[in-house]
Amino acid sequence: MESFIVKTPCSSANIGPGFDVIGLALSVYLELHVTIDRSKPKSDHPLNCRLTYEGQGEGTAEISLDPQVNLITRVALYVLRCHGQRDFPVETHVHIKNPIPLGRASAALPEARTPARPPPDPPHGIGHHIKFPWAKEIKAVAIIPDFQVPTHRAREVLPEKYPRVDVTFNLQRIALLPVALGQSPPDPELIHLAMQDKIHQPYRQVLIPGLTEIVESMSPKTEPGFLGVCLSGAGPTILALATHNFEEIANKIIAKLREHNENKNLEYCVSWGSSPPVRSVAASYPEAPKFGLHHHDISSVLIHAVVNITHHIYSSACRVEETVEQLKDAHKAGTQ
Numbered sequence: 001m002e003s004f005i006v007k008t009p010c011s012s013a014n015i016g017p018g019f020d021v022i023g024l025a026l027s028v029y030l031e032l033h034v035t036i037d038r039s040k041p042k043s044d045h046p047l048n049c050r051l052t053y054e055g056q057g058e059g060t061a062e063i064s065l066d067p068q069v070n071l072i073t074r075v076a077l078y079v080l081r082c083h084g085q086r087d088f089p090v091e092t093h094v095h096i097k098n099p100i101p102l103g104r105a106s107a108a109l110p111e112a113r114t115p116a117r118p119p120p121d122p123p124h125g126i127g128h129h130i131k132f133p134w135a136k137e138i139k140a141v142a143i144i145p146d147f148q149v150p151t152h153r154a155r156e157v158l159p160e161k162y163p164r165v166d167v168t169f170n171l172q173r174i175a176l177l178p179v180a181l182g183q184s185p186p187d188p189e190l191i192h193l194a195m196q197d198k199i200h201q202p203y204r205q206v207l208i209p210g211l212t213e214i215v216e217s218m219s220p221k222t223e224p225g226f227l228g229v230c231l232s233g234a235g236p237t238i239l240a241l242a243t244h245n246f247e248e249i250a251n252k253i254i255a256k257l258r259e260h261n262e263n264k265n266l267e268y269c270v271s272w273g274s275s276p277p278v279r280s281v282a283a284s285y286p287e288a289p290k291f292g293l294h295h296h297d298i299s300s301v302l303i304h305a306v307v308n309i310t311h312h313i314y315s316s317a318c319r320v321e322e323t324v325e326q327l328k329d330a331h332k333a334g335t336q
Helices: 071-082 151-156 164-181 188-194 211-217 246-260 307-314 317-333
Strands: 002-013 022-036 049-055 092-098 129-132 139-145 226-231 238-242 267-272 279-283 290-297 300-304
Touching: 022 164, 071 092, 139 246, 164 188, 188 226, 211 226, 211 246, 238 246
Parallel strands: 049 092, 267 290
Antiparallel strands: 002 022, 022 092, 022 300, 129 300, 139 238, 139 290, 226 238, 267 279
């Protein structure tokens, strides 16, 4: 009997100004417990794989236990078939443990039933990442609406070209954000300033009603403990960073989403703390969209960036400090 465990953290991408550049790895993990019994000559399970599941969405139609349908095993099949192997090894058992709230983005995946062509070679020189310091006081809060934003639609609404002033606006904040998030105690106004974006959120607001109002109305001055808020990935999940008052911040975001959604009744659950959650509260409204809220410690922040940009930021510490002061002055003067 062979066995192994695959453990991967919950993640959030496109943090603040970091479209396709900055992501977070959170301290809550999806685990795959895999066993293979090669002593048996054949398997009665489809594609030689038995799939079981526990965690978020357990027992619902959202979680398929068919290895040809479940996203995890479909990806595994795609990789196997790229290497000439049609099915899983005989008597493979994949047990999924998932405490992570189910996301609502959707993307196309090659059909597992057809022979897979080898994937293209990955680009060279941009696959590096650096772990930056993270202030222990900062927690993440995720609000997950119960509707999908297809990835292709989220890409379609983005322009092919951007004004130079908008690109400069984001570059300033990309240089600032990793520094601001590593300071302890955190500077709420600085992080709030550094979380601003003009590259993807203004264009994707048409897909997530209420997003613009949330970003523009919330600040550390109006919400104690609040640091910043942004679209997580391509949406519709909304990610907030905070040091305390997590439930109040989440309720404010949910209220804005409720205000701008056609369906005014929302169902949401609240769980927070480390994983597993130490406290849970639930409220429900019949026939309504669902909102899940989780806040977790962040084990590390991963900054995925073109190497030249990353090296430039960290080989120019004096310029970063100068940028911080300029942004603070501009913010006070109301010029940004």
